[in-house]
Amino acid sequence: MSLPAAVPMTVHARGCNELPVLRERGQREVFCGLTGIVWLHRKIQDAFFLVVGSRTCAHLLQSAAGVMIFAEPRFATAILQERDLAGLADCNEELDRIVHELLARRPEIATLFLVGSCPSEVIKLDLGKAAERLSQAHRGRVRVLNYSGSGIETTFTQGEDNCLKALVEELPTAEPTMRSLLVLGTLADVVEDQFARMFQQLGIQSVQFLPPRQAGDLPAVGQGTLILPAQPFLGETVRALIGRGARLIEAPYPLGAEGTFAWIQAAAQAFGVTDERLRLATARPMERARSALARFRDTLAGKRISFLPDSQLEIPLARFLQRECGMQPVEVGTPFFDRQLLAGELPLLPDNLRLSEGQDVDLQLDRVRSDRPDLTVCGLGLANPLEAEGLRTKWSIELVFSPIHGFDQAADLAELFARPLVRCERLAV
């Protein structure tokens, strides 16, 4: 992506393939894709997520968020038992029984996702067929879809990618002449509303979001659809949309003032919005974001940060922290490196960045111990042990559960990284 001179950023003249990547294969300390259910079920308010899996899956779901949500949640696990495996009970019949039971109990559910897990995939339980069968059985009442959130297929945020990809098949077809902007990825409602207002001010008429708040409100897709991903982990969904004729807008992700501007600008250019109109719409929020960010610069500037692979947000976050907060990324680990989706980010990364893909957690922790960064972004299983070794940490899962995108959240995002450092300064015990 080439950015016009009006955008205040340095662009390294470098091809995507020049950045060296350290690839590791060992123990991975990441969640599986089922974890995405924790936020997806909050976002899509009339959907229910039924994991077909084991007790481990159910245990993961209730543990992953750190807390359990009080009311009866809109997700559950159909736990496979010995007799399901022994062939004594037909798994499909059992699944149908559970779905009937569930739908009787929850009449408000309009869309049911059957979510595949490691065990359901290993025993080759065909949830696609099951979804078709159940859709037929409950026609007019509920739509049954399926996707895989299994650990053997997905890491953490890839669960959302698979879920949205399943929705892509359901999207109505738009007229080829119908130009529309499709913003992709779960965003907090407040952020979604901010972006909707922004695009309205730019005069972009048709703006839609995937996932929608109600699973029934599916956007139409066609040759006039331009995809603007708000999250960097939705490669499969993007490719499925491209398969339906849509085109991808290449941009950095809307994290930080600079990233948000570049993201909005990319959409504006694709829709032929004038520079003047873009400047008018973005000048104030941009200024607001910059001055709010300035408050955290003192705390963050010069501090060294390492990312352990987790949410796939690592690269855009490192870019934001380096360029806008003055931090020094030491190592940026990412579960997988999707060059197509990161094409807008790569030119903004520093030359000397140590980028790692995949994981061998013990080797990586050895590097963290020898690097001794000021802050390490990692999963919940590793945070306290690193703190006990005198290393400050930031839980990566918080970055997925907090509104961090857009101009007005740029300072909130910086604050998430400043907080552990400030806390460390304050504590005298």
Place this chain on the structure above:
Amino acid sequence: MQLTLWTYEGPPHVGAMRIATSMRDVHYVLHAPQGDTYADLLFTMIERRDRRPPVTYTTFQARDLGGSTADLVTTTLRDAYERFRPQAMLVGESCTAELIQDQPGALALGMDLPVPVIPLELPSYSKKENWGASETFYHLVRGLLAGAAPEPGYQRPVRPQGQPPLANILGPSALGFRCRDDVQEIKRLLSSLGVDVNVVAPESASPADLLRLPVADFNICLYPEIARTTCAWLARTFAQPTVTTVPIGVGATRDFLFEVGEVSGVDVSQVLDGEGSRLPWYSRSVDSTYLTGKRVFIFGDASHALAAARIANEELGFNVVGLGSYSRESAREVRAAATQLGIEALITDDYLAVEQQVEALQPELVLGTQMERHIAKRLGLPCAVISAPFHVQDCPARYSPQMGFEGANVIFDGWVHPLMMGLEEHLLNMFRGDFEFHEDAAPSHLNNGLERPAAPAQLEEQTADVPVPGEPCWAPEASTELHKIPFFVRGKARRNTERYAAERGLATITIETLYDAKAHFGR
């Protein structure tokens, strides 16, 4: 298939992790897909452990399935041994690995690792966490000690005169409820009796410590869910008697001391006659009168639920209206205890069944796990947590055992605190409907200015006064009168009155019917 929202227990390999994490110098290699590493956070977050669990996962992925996941097992085992140099290794598999049948235990045994290797077979699709922990502890102890077993018919030599008795404390583990403080309290009690502690395990023990288990004169099975099987094997193999009383509550602690005296031959009368707990006096203090007959619902693992039922009934004067457990292994004991209390036990791991019963019983206090805390919060009922699974907030910084005399003090405080204080409750009953004292108000010492979520009274209002064809209908004044009854017994009063009217074929329930029914059902 079983439809599950929340689960009381994790899978059995998490039980094995609890044993490994409790111990020192043990390493567990777990054949499991990526994602199963979530279990680390149970230990580092809920219990704030400052070290990673000593577990290495193979984290295989779909692309490995075509090739050799078995090679991944052996590589992982070798690397884990080289890096961590444990005294013993546990080798097992999670639910998914069980399906691909790589037999990691057999692979490990064939590798000639220079330390004892304990293969674990924990069927994920039929068993659960506590069973997994119990089996792991048993196989570890047996694996290390089988070679040292004496001939069958072995008699323990008589302890030399003047040598203090020596006890093992077995069962405390990672993610067990208040284990850290219980162990301290039990050690203190034993020391006051002149009994020395040989080994505490699995918590803080190393495999070398386990090798010393047979030296002790007897074993204390502090947490039967974890240690019952191991204690039984030690009793059979090394002729070590087992103390089985779980010392939670004043009565149980006294029974425990008595049993230790029986087994070890020490005189426990001085300690039994000593200061003991403050619970008996606090419970006899007149301000505790209001605790009499409080309707309490109890659910947890079997040992904590059983202990709570005894304390509630005998030591606080509550009425136990519901008793249940998710520990199917101990269903018989729980059922027997419930029968003694004149109720039927609820043996289930279905959170919704528990919720349904709490809703139907409308207790005044819920004693349960983290799950029952959710249920109680939703129904606006006071609650105290008495059993695993628990939340980070139930892993307190302060000393707060459940066992022994200090444990009884902690329990008195912990259970009474969520309740309405005596006089406050009287005022509420007398001036019900008052704008400050009303049924939706939290106890004043707990009021944080927040409205209670969906109180049962509000739920009930929605269905009130809707006539059901063929059933007695409430006259308006009777309905008004019904609402003067304290909310926590109103549901029962409504049901009793309707049943009374229906049995007598009354079409309308009047104020008179209401009081007739009260007199009829009242004891």
